[in-house]
Amino acid sequence: MRHRPLGRTGLTVSEIGFGCASYWGLSRFDEGEAVRLVHRALDLGITLFDTAPGYSRGEAEPRLGRALRGRNVSGLVVATKVGTFHAGGGRTGRDFSPAAITASVEASLKRLGLERLALVQLHGPAAAELNDDLFAALERLRERGLVAAFGANSFDPEVIAAVIAAPSLDVVMLDYNVLRPERVALIEAAAARGKGVLAGMPLAMGHVDGQIRKVRGLRDLWYAARALKNHREELALAERFAFLRHLEGMSAAQAALAHVLANPHVACAVTGTTRLAHLEANAAASGLVLPDEVRMKIYEAQQG
Template identity: 60%
Template sequence: MLSRPLGRTGLTVSELGFGCASWWGKPRFDERVALGLVHEAIDRGVTLFDTGASYSAGEAEPRLGRALKGRDASGLVVATKAGTYHAGGGRIARDMSPAAVVASAERSLRNLGLETLSLLQLHGPSIAELDDAMLAALSDLKTRGLARAVGLNSFDPAVIEHAVGLAAIDVVMVDYNVLRPEREALIALAAAAGKGVLAGMPLAMGHTRPLLARLRGPQDLWYAARAVAKHRDELARGRRFRFLHRLPDMTGSQAALAYVLANPNVSAAVFGATRAEHLRENLEVSGRPLAANIAAQIRAAQS
């Protein structure tokens, strides 16, 4: 597994990170399988794990904590998010006040069984919320040794662009995949400013494959329902990338990840998986470059 620097944080991360979110964190998903995926990822060289206080209705973070129990986490980069929380009944609420973010970070440390969070990210802040009080609170978490690096996750390009100009922000997580080439200018800007760049949703949530072909288990139904409710645009755009799943030398998921990793400004691609065969397939792509003709086909499909 190849590694890359996480911007100027002094941290190094495996170029493929494992996302501990969504179905992976749900109690309905077998705990032994979920923990087994994390253990296998560690054994295969993954050092970056990304989760969030509100992920999987608040269940993902403590589950990752249980997965890390008894493991040597000293070489791992464990990233989590703050500013959103599970308000009960599956409802996600947000409190992006500095006090709530600090309290959330302290809870995350307990959930994860760690003394320091490698990376604390604000989960979808607005530009107005990135005010002096918030930046001071984030810096204070670093001074107190509760967070090694701080950053944010946003799907809003204007927020990312603003964050890139803030000295207090170390890392940005953006939605970057074959369906989102428009993120490349922003990613270049972030890297030029010394920020670590994490690519979330690097598989475009699987939307390059036909929805029906993906329905094999309860998790697929859950992801399909989410796609129909929230990601119809991606479902439609994904049709242009069906050819990725007919390549001779790589699977479609490997090609999608290789596309993200071909961008030298990306520190790591953080994917989600609930099947061990998916995890293995994805990790095999580290160090395997995307063939020039496939890259050209992707560019053509994007235009």
């Protein structure tokens, strides 16, 4: 596994990160399997684990805490979020007030069993919520030694631009994958300001691999239902990249990750998975180089 600096945070992260979200975090997904995935990720040299208080109906963060118990966490970047929470019944609540942000970090530390968080990200803030009171609360958490670096996770270009301009924020996590070439300008702007860049959804939720057609169990049905409910546009767009499913020497998912990591400003591609074979394939994408003709075909598919 290769590692890259996370902007100017002083942190170093593995090129492939592990997303502790979605089906992985749900109690209906076997705890033993979920924990084994985290331990295998550690063995493979993965050092960035991304989660949030509200992920997987609030079950992902405490599960990650249990998975890391007894492990050496000193070199890890355990990243969580603030501003959103599980409000019951599968609903997500939002609160970006300074008091809520402070309480959220303190509760996450307990659930994760950590004394300090390497990275805390604002989870989908509105541009207007990025105000001085919020930044002052973040700086107080930094001064208390509870958090090393702050960032924000957004898929909204206007918010991402505001995050890049904010001195208190060191990292931006955005949706960068083969379907999103328009993110390159924002990634370059972030790097020019010394921000670390994390690619969330680097596999476009598995759509590039045609995951939705490979229903083998409950977990696949869950992802298929989510895609049909929320991501029909991405599903259709991903079909332009179907040629990636027939490459020699690499899977579509690996090609998608290699594409994301070909951007030198991306520190880490954060992928979620519930399968050991997928985790191992994703880890093996670190260091893969796409042949020129594949890069050209991706470019052509992106042009429509």
